[in-house]
Amino acid sequence: MTTGFWPQVTAVAGRDLLRERRQGDVLWITIPFGAIALLLVPLAIGTDAVLLREIGPGMYWVIVMLFGVLVAVGKASSETVPQQDASSLLGLDPAAGFVGRAASATLLLLVFEVVVGIVAVGLYDISVIGVPWLLATLLIVAIGLALLGTLTGSIVNSTSTGTALVPLLVAPLSVPLLLGATQAYEGLRLGHSIVSWVLLMVAVVLVVAIIGVLTARPLQET
Amino acid sequence: MPQQTRVRRWPWVAIALSLATALTFALVSPPDDTQGDLVRIMYVHVPAAWLAYLAFFVTFIGSVAYLLTRHLRWDRIAAASAEIGVYFTGLAIALGMIWAKPTWGVWWTWDARLTLTAIMFFVYLGYLALRRTTDDPVARANRSAVLGIVGAVQIPLVHFSVVWWRTLHQPPSIIKPDGPAIQDPMMLVALIVGVLAFTVVYVSLMVERIELIHLEDQRNAFERIADQSVAGDSVTAPDLGGSS
């Protein structure tokens, strides 16, 4: 195991991404799941174009929050106890492990957001405006959700009950991200300033990152 | 041998007495000028909400204290307070709905306080769900403490986001009374007595609930030991032949 914080982060993130390349559950399962959810909504509530344009952005972000977190779950909680023991014996800094897993989850979440976003734009005729701020929002949400999912993933069992619990735990905590993202898009559409919403989301990211790093070592001492 | 405390009576007595007192004041106080007798619902709704926030604050303190000291007592305090907090939050929401229906004609409005309370309910429900998945008291304490801290620290951020969201989207036509304007000192007294009574209830329930966690952990520990085979089981008596 390499020493040094950032090399370890890169090693952990690389391992996670390699695992995703082999198993491909984000690409083949979670993304299609998010996409079909977007498909189901108009079937249930009506296909009127005006209505869909109205609810489209909100539906997209809800799907990101609820299903996107599954991206982080798979990577964080797939470590069994023997694997965790092996990692700590090899000298892996738990905080580096946390940041590494969150980093790989962020990347996968970005892919999720972009692909599902394209589907949403197509099905709901969402206008793509303010692209720089929009991309920033996508990135901040991806980081925030990845951090929440990774942190929550590390406090549940690596059992099916534990994995099922993560979305429930993350959902209420993701409200500032949900409101920030939806209000940011609203603001871009109406030409308002969205700085306060962006700062709120950044605050979420910082808070969760700090707590995750500080509690990584205490959590391992189980 | 586990230490067992003597059976305590005072918590139950305290609960009964304080609730009786609060009920008396609530019934005796005068009706409100605009809301009429519906204002009496406030004398249980507001205390329930106050206790909900207090309980979750205690969970936060307990979680931090546990991670710093590693004494399981703090974990028990955090967990007991979370469960009682979930109860009071649910009660506050239910009472808010019972008050809202005759007042505004709908069970639910999406105002900031109600929405925030509902979100808090799910945060701590998740905390309880997490505790149920782990048997080992130390692992359970570690995990719960982290969630307790993350949840509590996120609450202010959730609060800001919901309040900003509502100020942007508040329908201007609905005149919402935020709560009773206190016209009569007896109304204020009824409210304060209610808050005090519920606080006594909280403390009493805490004492008993912490005891229960302690007892159940001891019982689980005994059952775990009882389930394990004794080392000598693998050794059988030698067969010496001959008649038994």
Next chain:
Amino acid sequence: MSDWGWVALAYGVTYGSLGVFAASIAVRIRNARRALGETE
């Protein structure tokens, strides 16, 4: 429903749920004490 009806509902829910909650804790404490008493 009259105003007093809603008030009665509110207080019924409050005291009823509180009673159930408190009673369940008391019963579980008694059961746990019994279980520990037996294994001693």
